[in-house]
Amino acid sequence: TSPGRLVPFDLLYADGVRAYLARDWARAAELLQRALHSYAGLRAARRACRAACAREEPFPGGPGGWEAALLGPVLQRAGCLQRCLGRRLRPAPSAHRASRAVRRDFERREPYNYLQVAFFQLKKLDQAVSAAHTFFVANPQHLQMREDIEKYRRMSGVKSDSFRDLEATPHWEAYETGVQHYDADEYLQAVARLEESLSEALSALEECRALCEGPWEDEDEEEKMQPGLYEAIAAHYIQVLKCRQQCILEIATKPGRISATEDFIPSHLDLLQFAYSQVGNQTLAAECAASYLLFYPMDEPTLEKMKQYRTELGEDAAVAARQSIQHYVQRSLMEKKLIYYAVEHLGETFNDPDLWTPDELIPENLKEKHREDQEKQKQETLDVEERGKRGPLPFEGIAVTMDSQQMNGTQRVVFDRVLTESECKDLLRLTKAAGEAGDGYRARRSPHTPHERFEGLTVLKAMQLAQNGDVEWRDARLLLQASEKSRKIIESYFTPGKKLHFSFTHLVCRTAVDGEQEGRMDLSHPVHADNCLLDPEGQECWKEPPAYVYRDYSGILYLNDDFQGGGLFFTEMDSVTVTAEVHPKCGRLVAFSSGKENPHGVWAVSRGRRCAVALWYTHSQEHAEQERVKAEELMKQRAVEQDQPDGDKHEGTDRSSRSSSEPRAPSRGTKPADQRQRPGSDRKQHPKVLRARDEF
Ligand SMILES: O=C(O)CCC(=O)C(=O)O
Numbered sequence: 001t002s003p004g005r006l007v008p009f010d011l012l013y014a015d016g017v018r019a020y021l022a023r024d025w026a027r028a029a030e031l032l033q034r035a036l037h038s039y040a041g042l043r044a045a046r047r048a049c050r051a052a053c054a055r056e057e058p059f060p061g062g063p064g065g066w067e068a069a070l071l072g073p074v075l076q077r078a079g080c081l082q083r084c085l086g087r088r089l090r091p092a093p094s095a096h097r098a099s100r101a102v103r104r105d106f107e108r109r110e111p112y113n114y115l116q117v118a119f120f121q122l123k124k125l126d127q128a129v130s131a132a133h134t135f136f137v138a139n140p141q142h143l144q145m146r147e148d149i150e151k152y153r154r155m156s157g158v159k160s161d162s163f164r165d166l167e168a169t170p171h172w173e174a175y176e177t178g179v180q181h182y183d184a185d186e187y188l189q190a191v192a193r194l195e196e197s198l199s200e201a202l203s204a205l206e207e208c209r210a211l212c213e214g215p216w217e218d219e220d221e222e223e224k225m226q227p228g229l230y231e232a233i234a235a236h237y238i239q240v241l242k243c244r245q246q247c248i249l250e251i252a253t254k255p256g257r258i259s260a261t262e263d264f265i266p267s268h269l270d271l272l273q274f275a276y277s278q279v280g281n282q283t284l285a286a287e288c289a290a291s292y293l294l295f296y297p298m299d300e301p302t303l304e305k306m307k308q309y310r311t312e313l314g315e316d317a318a319v320a321a322r323q324s325i326q327h328y329v330q331r332s333l334m335e336k337k338l339i340y341y342a343v344e345h346l347g348e349t350f351n352d353p354d355l356w357t358p359d360e361l362i363p364e365n366l367k368e369k370h371r372e373d374q375e376k377q378k379q380e381t382l383d384v385e386e387r388g389k390r391g392p393l394p395f396e397g398i399a400v401t402m403d404s405q406q407m408n409g410t411q412r413v414v415f416d417r418v419l420t421e422s423e424c425k426d427l428l429r430l431t432k433a434a435g436e437a438g439d440g441y442r443a444r445r446s447p448h449t450p451h452e453r454f455e456g457l458t459v460l461k462a463m464q465l466a467q468n469g470d471v472e473w474r475d476a477r478l479l480l481q482a483s484e485k486s487r488k489i490i491e492s493y494f495t496p497g498k499k500l501h502f503s504f505t506h507l508v509c510r511t512a513v514d515g516e517q518e519g520r521m522d523l524s525h526p527v528h529a530d531n532c533l534l535d536p537e538g539q540e541c542w543k544e545p546p547a548y549v550y551r552d553y554s555g556i557l558y559l560n561d562d563f564q565g566g567g568l569f570f571t572e573m574d575s576v577t578v579t580a581e582v583h584p585k586c587g588r589l590v591a592f593s594s595g596k597e598n599p600h601g602v603w604a605v606s607r608g609r610r611c612a613v614a615l616w617y618t619h620s621q622e623h624a625e626q627e628r629v630k631a632e633e634l635m636k637q638r639a640v641e642q643d644q645p646d647g648d649k650h651e652g653t654d655r656s657s658r659s660s661s662e663p664r665a666p667s668r669g670t671k672p673a674d675q676r677q678r679p680g681s682d683r684k685q686h687p688k689v690l691r692a693r694d695e696f
């Protein structure tokens with residue numbers, strides 16, 4: 001077929017966004033739709049070319065001497081794809097090279113975010129709703145969109161079937177209905193849907209693999225700079241193999257989720273095997289069992305069933321694994337072998353996405369490291385939970401409202417009743433007075449968002465203001481005391497016996513700027529980790545300056561709740577999958593380890609003023625907060641001048657005064673319930689089906 005002209009999607013997108021900003025809704029809607037269409041066209045061209053050049057290159061049998069054997073086929077295939085894409089794409093493939101940022105926007109379905117607004121403005125409600133829904137499926141943490149969706153749901157003109165996912169992956173739809181049927185013992189329907197899901201998943205896998213083949217329109221120049229042709233090709237080849245291996249993650253991860261459903265393909269076979277046996281089709285049940293054994297040849301229950309099927313079907317009935325699965329497993333094993341060879345000998349790294357990889361394939365030293373990592377993580381989780389149970393909190397009346405487990409993470413906790421209502425009032429008064437004094441509390445243009453004013457006061461500044469008579473001494477002192485109390489609580493909870501020093505203490509308020517809240521999409525505080533630089537793309541967190549690398553624990557002591565928005569939330573390393581939420585209120589202290597295990601952010605404060613004492617602690621004496629030492633000196637000086645013992649005035653509040661309001665456990669993390677559950681764990685006779693990757 002002759003190529004249709006595809007205007008590069010990034011150009012259309014840029015024009016669409018420009019039209020959007022100019023509030024030219026009709027043009028914006030048209031351009032954005034065309035951008036999506038072009039993007040889909042590009043993917044389709046890649047898919048078709050991959051199929052056209054699909055001869056699987058003959059893999060050399062083993063690692064020894066594979067280098068020479070692979071050069072020819074790789075070059076051939078690259079050439080074939082290049083020519084094919086050249087024929088199919090007008091303008092040439094290089095014109096479709098979009099920036100990383102734009103590609104990311106498309107991966108995250110950002111164009112639908114704009115589209116829904118444009119359609120809404122155009123009064124095309126049905127299309128607005130499906131665009132909103134499509135975006136929301138991939139961005140379930142998006143607060144604004146969640147509100148919009150709820151608004152749509154309440155609108156009388158909106159039908160429930162308008163909530164369509166325009167980018168729905170067919171295998172996920174089929175899989176989910178299949179599992180529903182399965183759980184409802186409706187095995188006939190389950191079989192139909194799971195077969196559909198399996199075959200869709202396998203072809204999605206092919207498409208994903210095709211995108212790994214290159215030539216990549218977006219290839220970074222530096223990646224091309226290799227010492228020589230031979231090295232370049234070897235490196236390229238390993239990249240392709242690794243990319244192909246990662247495809248299973250893409251397929252097994254539902255849009256909007258971070259973690260893949262582990263062992264996606266084998267799980268299908270396991271479910272199908274059981275479902276077929278329930279509907280009396282022993283032949284297909286046996287075929288699924290045989291296919292499953294390709295992944296787990298030593299799986300006792302399946303071997304057992306295999307025997308059963310053989311007797312039922314008669315010894316001479318031919319029972320073989322499915323061709324498609326044989327192909328999948330063989331190819332995957334060969335790829336893994338080559339990758340692991342490169343890992344051992346060429347210093348490559350590889351994150352194997354599969355659980356079923358046979359042990360003998362993994363190099364010995366890697367196995368060890370893998371085991372160690374797992375052990376370490378397990379130990380850390382245990383340590384923390386243990387400690388939480390052990391030492392009593394150093395103050396009475398404080399409650400642990402949520403622990404790590406309830407917050408779907410590690411080293412996270414929420415305490416309540418750390419301050420009384422009257423103490424919160426005093427500290428809030430301190431922020432007001434400091435603001436009025438105009439010193440140490442300058443309204444700084446917000447570092448995080450133009451829609452909010454961000455103001456902060458340090459302990460030393462508070463003391464200096466007290467000296468000047470701008471604020472009350474006792475309020476300034478309360479700031480020192482409240483932060484010390486929090487320190488003791490956090491130290492005893494997380495690191496008993498190991499001293500935690502203050503690293504930085506900051507009384508901060510975030511105030512919504514009037515009249516700038518309409519349609520706000522940003523956060524009050526973008527997602528970050530406190531002691532490293534989060535790289536959501538790379539799933540890494542760089543522990544290097546300008547991050548405050550020496551911070552070990554973070555705490556936030558909240559003072560009020562009379563504002564709108566402003567919830568604190570935790571995410572996975574991807575910085576988009578929300579795993580827990582904390583609603584600020586007077587006396588609530590949230591504490592967590594400052595590392596990559598706890599990325600967090602703050603939802604937009606859309607009305608009012610949200611105040612809290614932000615606290616960071618360190619094990620490192622040399623990074624102890626110097627300002628605090630000075631502040632305490634000022635405090636002592638003042639006590640001497642007044643000839644009264646310092647500090648202990650408020651001690652009573654630690655023990656005697658209790659807040660009247662009972663702490664209520666915040667009811668929900670935002671992680672969708674079905675992400676937490678372990679599909680199949682309670683499934684009859686099926687101990688080993690799906691495991692969500694993020695469970696522990
Ligand atoms: O105020 C909050 O709830 C969190 C603030 C925060 O994460 C920070 O300042 O690093």
Ligand SMILES: [Fe+2]
Binds near residue numbers: 529
């Ligand atoms: Fe933070």
